[in-house]
Amino acid sequence: MAAGDFDVTSAQYGAKPDSDITQALANAWKDACASTSPSPCKAPIEMQVQGTLQAPEDGSQLSKPDTWIDFSYLDKLTLSGGGTFDGQGALAWKQNDCHKKANCNSIAINLRFNFVNNSVVKDVTSLNSKNFHVNVIGCNQFTFQDFTVTAPGDSINTDGIHIGRSTGVNITDTKIGTGDDCISIGDGTKQLTVTKVTCGPGHGISIGSLGRYPKEEPVEGINVRNCTLSKTTNGVRIKTWPASPDASTASDIHFEDIIMDDVANPIIVDQEYCPWNNCKKEAPSKIKVSNVSFKNIKGTSSSPVAVKIACAKGLPCEKVEMTDIDLKYSGNQGSITSECSNVQPTITRVPNALACAAKS
Structure with missing residues (x-):
């Protein structure tokens, strides 16, 4: 043909x-x-989706329980057309116990991109995924543009776009509202650019979590600019597990020109991340965090602790910079403040309350 x-x-x-x-x-x-x-x-090959594709509601007809649509080992793919991938996830969210325990049953991700290079996803929507909306693994030079992610704020484990072990991913002019991280950045991610993204509802834009598994690869060259987060549970975040099985690094990470609209935890580095409370917090994280900047971050915080930088004991964060931070507390539980440990950031044009005085 x-x-x-x-x-x-x-x-x-x-x-x-x-x-x-x-x-x-x-x-x-x-x-x-x-x-x-x-x-x-x-x-080059282009797949245009016009109208709506719906996943099986209970997932029973899928050939793989953790995957609905999978693109693998391709070069120069374009996915476009203005259509919608509807994961029909409401039933799965009710059955999902991944927020309570680490070992849980596999649930379908809407779109997987495995080892796909020099490719573009544009003008399509991921709706109500059962699990992550998009998983990007082993990809190079991959762009999301005018992409939309939609799910309720209480949908469990529905990260918008998750990236791991990929280089040169770009996310731009994208709107994400979901029940978990709008963008989650896993180990091995390098040279990621996120610009003009709106996030909310959701858990923010997150590096990590890192340090949970053996032999994780370094994260480096992350640039998040000109984004807006609205009523999310976190703003811009770096999270690593305590008691990491192996040492690794997260470096050259920069957040700039970010608007926070009634966001809890607008700026947060959490090296004691332990969502199921079943890890050994007394054993510090082995992920070295360095060369991190937060610049021109403005808006409102829904929690009094607007800046929290909690770095690992015995492995302090290095070369952390905060410049032009202007956040106001929108609640009534006291005054705005910052909490920091194992870090001595460079501070420029930051109010005293947010100036991150180190605590022992």
Whole structure:
């Protein structure tokens, strides 16, 4: 078949509204790939989604319980078309116990990108994923643009975009509202740029969590700029587990020109992250955090502790800079303040209450 358009709704493939189009989609994809001779699926390929694709509500029809749609080992993919990937996650959220225990049953992620390079996702929506909306692993030079993530604030474990072991990922002009981190940045992430992202509801934009598993790779070159967070449970965050099995690093991390709208914990570094309270906090994190800056961060905090930088005992954070921090407390539980330990940041144009006087 010659290169061109492959329409799943055509008579050749037979996809119909309100029906299972799995086979039609698989056949169209196979033909599209075969058309890119001499190497199947190595030439540029674009998948346009128009309308709404719905995942099985209970997940029972999925070939893998942790995956709905998977793109793997591709180069020059474009995913576009203005359509929506609806994970139909409401039933799964009720059954999800991952917020209570570390070992929980696998639940489907809406979109997985594994080892996909020089590619773009634009003008599509991920809706109500059962688990993470998007998981990006082993990718290089990958862009999200005009991408939308939507799920209720109480949907469990529904990170918007999770990135790990990838280099040169760019997220721009993107709107994320979900029940967990809007963007979560895992080990091995390098040269990530996040710009013009709005986040809320959600748990903020987070580096980590890091240091939970053996042989994690360093995180470096993270730039988050010109973003707005609204009514999220955290703002910009770095989180590492205590009692890390192996040593690693998180460095060259920069947050700049960020607006906080009634955000709890607007600026937070937490090296005692322990969400299920089943780790050994007396054993400090082995993740070295260094060369971190928070610049021009303004707006309102819904909690009195607007700045918290709690670094690891015996492994203090180094080269931490705070410049032009202007946050006001929107509640009535006292005055705005900061809490910091095992760090001596460089402070420029920051009110005394937020100046992060180190505590023993």
